[in-house]
Amino acid sequence: MATDTVNKPRQVRIPAGSLVETAFATNDYADAYAIRLPTGTATDVDAVTRTLFLAGPHWVDRLLDLRNNIVRLIGLKTPPRGAQKPQTITLQSGSVAGLFHVLARNDDEILLGEDDRHLDFRLSVLIRRRQGVAWAIVSTVVRFNGLLGRAYFVPVRPFHQRIVPAMLRNMQRALSGARL
DSSP: OOHHHHOOOEEEOOOTTOTGGGSSSSOSEEEEEEEEOOTTSOOSHHHHHHHHHHTOOHHHHHHHHHHHHHHHTTTOOOOOTTOOOGGGSOOOTTOEETTEEEEEEOSSEEEEEEEOSSEEEEEEEEEEEETTEEEEEEEEEEEEOSHHHHHHHHHHHHHHHHHHHHHHHHHHHHHHTOOO
């Protein structure tokens, strides 16, 4: 197995100069994870973003279904039934995939997010190239809207910190052609 396919996600700082860096004036939570993209595969931000969302582990889908069923009871936003999947949208500003709105983009970054009564979040998929190597960096920033947002994020945080690296690993495998 090539070293590209065994590379693990690592936690990094929010990338300087990125769209997500200035998404909010202040963040109540922020993290970023980077993974090396397999050599010889698609490294454009659209392909990487679509693959990231399509490569989620099945247990993440079950967790999100559980989350949606619970938060629907207290009036928080959930993806509409039959929402467009990332593979069927253009990922241009203004498009929507599930709960994610494409808020901004450039050639190397797509900024997605949603604002709700409990919290506002932004998620960035950024491609950085250094010395002929492409890296995908997924960053998340969150701004709490009161006590409900803080309370909501207490159980979400540890899951989020496992979900993003798992999605990155699966995305890397998918891009390299390995079975998920």
